[in-house]
Amino acid sequence: MNALVATNRNFKLAARLLGLDSKLEKSLLIPFREIKVECTIPKDDGTLATFVGFRIQHDNARGPMKGGIRYHPEVDPDEVNALAQLMTWKTAVANIPYGGAKGGIGCNPGELSKSELERLTRVFTQKIHDLIGIHADVPAPDMGTGPQTMAWILDEYSKFHGHSPAVVTGKPIDLGGSLGRDAATGRGVLFATEALLNEHGKSISGQKFVIQGFGNVGSWAAQLIHEKGGKIVAVSDITGAIKNSKGIDIPSLLKHVKESNGVQGFRGGDSLDPNLILVEDCDILIPAALGGVINRENANEIKAKFIIEAANHPTDPEADEILSKKGVIILPDIYANSGGVTVSYFEWVQNIQGFLWDEEKVNNELKTYMSKGFKDVKGMCQTHNCDLRMGAFTLGVNRVARATVLRGWEA
Ligand SMILES: NC(=O)C1=CN([C@@H]2O[C@H](COP(=O)(O)OP(=O)(O)OC[C@H]3O[C@@H](n4cnc5c(N)ncnc54)[C@H](O)[C@@H]3O)[C@@H](O)[C@H]2O)C=CC1
Numbered sequence: 001m002n003a004l005v006a007t008n009r010n011f012k013l014a015a016r017l018l019g020l021d022s023k024l025e026k027s028l029l030i031p032f033r034e035i036k037v038e039c040t041i042p043k044d045d046g047t048l049a050t051f052v053g054f055r056i057q058h059d060n061a062r063g064p065m066k067g068g069i070r071y072h073p074e075v076d077p078d079e080v081n082a083l084a085q086l087m088t089w090k091t092a093v094a095n096i097p098y099g100g101a102k103g104g105i106g107c108n109p110g111e112l113s114k115s116e117l118e119r120l121t122r123v124f125t126q127k128i129h130d131l132i133g134i135h136a137d138v139p140a141p142d143m144g145t146g147p148q149t150m151a152w153i154l155d156e157y158s159k160f161h162g163h164s165p166a167v168v169t170g171k172p173i174d175l176g177g178s179l180g181r182d183a184a185t186g187r188g189v190l191f192a193t194e195a196l197l198n199e200h201g202k203s204i205s206g207q208k209f210v211i212q213g214f215g216n217v218g219s220w221a222a223q224l225i226h227e228k229g230g231k232i233v234a235v236s237d238i239t240g241a242i243k244n245s246k247g248i249d250i251p252s253l254l255k256h257v258k259e260s261n262g263v264q265g266f267r268g269g270d271s272l273d274p275n276l277i278l279v280e281d282c283d284i285l286i287p288a289a290l291g292g293v294i295n296r297e298n299a300n301e302i303k304a305k306f307i308i309e310a311a312n313h314p315t316d317p318e319a320d321e322i323l324s325k326k327g328v329i330i331l332p333d334i335y336a337n338s339g340g341v342t343v344s345y346f347e348w349v350q351n352i353q354g355f356l357w358d359e360e361k362v363n364n365e366l367k368t369y370m371s372k373g374f375k376d377v378k379g380m381c382q383t384h385n386c387d388l389r390m391g392a393f394t395l396g397v398n399r400v401a402r403a404t405v406l407r408g409w410e411a
């Protein structure tokens with residue numbers, strides 16, 4: 001199912017549970033602003049290449065819009081729109097003073113040199129610099145981008161507006177990035193998983209995990225779960241998949257990935273068909289790559305008892321229904337992966353204050369926010385007699401709706 005159709009469907013279900021007025025519902029659904037820009041750069045060989053970049057600014061009722069920038073061949077306006085909307089509900093679930101946005105460029109970063117990526121990022125920033133800003137819209141990394149991308153955006157933006165470290169988060173530490181931001185989404189996934197398991201009288205230790213995606217989010221989640229005694233029995237990335245029923249030695253895998261740019265060829269496990277990773281036997285499945293991967297084609301075959309959505313919208317509504325009938329418990333993206341944007345908020349606060357926190361403070365504050373988020377989501381599940389996805393959606397949508405109404409309708 002198209003990502004936007006799926007996200008709108010979840011929003012509308014939540015709006016119905018909350019009894020929202022239809023005019024308010026419409027105003028919450030339609031994005032604040034959609035930006036589409038042409039980005040033409042000279043390639044290293046002197047030829048020209050043209051890419052299309054997007055920034056969808058979904059809502060700013062609760063504060064500046066916030067969300068990552070994705071570089072991926074499948075970036076399209078509907079997907080970015082869905083991701084921007086999810087950011088609005090996510091920042092509200094986390095209860096941080098932001099709205100939601102998302103951006104992306106349709107490109108394959110693996111096929112571009114570092115200097116081509118730098119030129120592309122600078123051209124994109126030139127096209128959108130007037131519409132982002134410290135109190136307007138604050139980008140961050142997502143799939144295919146990272147601290148270096150944020151450094152180029154910061155540098156290009158600062159040429160127009162003066163030195164502005166708080167205009168992006170997820171920056172390198174040397175440019176005002178926060179300690180702990182790199183690991184934050186994975187660490188948040190760990191805290192979210194602990195909160196859920198605790199409620200079921202279980203702990204991480206001894207549980208069997210499968211992780212799809214071994215980039216920023218998947219690799220940090222794997223590392224932290226491994227340190228807590230979780231047994232990671234299968235992992236995949238774009239290069240392939242590996243499995244080891246005794247548990248993969250994650251520090252050795254991290255070393256291998258650093259040297260070989262992917263999990264393929266790792267000797268501490270057997271290779272596995274990447275198409276079968278999601279249906280591999282485990283207790284807990286963590287999708288940490290693309291959207292829409294859990295759908296009606298594979299939902300019935302999933303063996304996990306719990307799914308922790310580290311990726312954004314990995315599960316289609318059709319799969320939600322199938323999994324719910326099977327008794328599988330899903331911890332939804334807008335809560336489970338909110339650790340990244342929460343520490344982005346801490347980074348922005350540090351930049352504005354001009355005062356750096358130590359890593360222990362960052363991680364402790366993150367734990368507090370993730371614990372509070374879980375309690376708030378559960379509270380909405382009880383109030384509306386609904387599952388965790390609708391608990392999170394009603395929580396987020398209700399907070400944004402209240403802020404929207406309080407700000408008023410006068411033109
Ligand atoms: N980076 C962040 O702070 C946050 C990221 N997310 C979400 O987490 C997910 C992963 O993002 P990052 O780790 O930042 O991206 P990344 O670019 O660092 O890593 C992506 C990983 O997915 C793998 N991958 C790509 N296509 C695949 C496929 N077809 N099958 C299996 N693996 C595949 C890549 O090889 C790589 O290991 C995305 O859905 C993103 O939106 C959510 C919240 C915050």
Ligand SMILES: O=C(O)CCC(=O)C(=O)O
Nearest residue numbers: 067068140142340341344
């Ligand atoms: O850190 C941020 O501002 C946004 C992270 C993001 O794009 C996400 O949570 O999906």
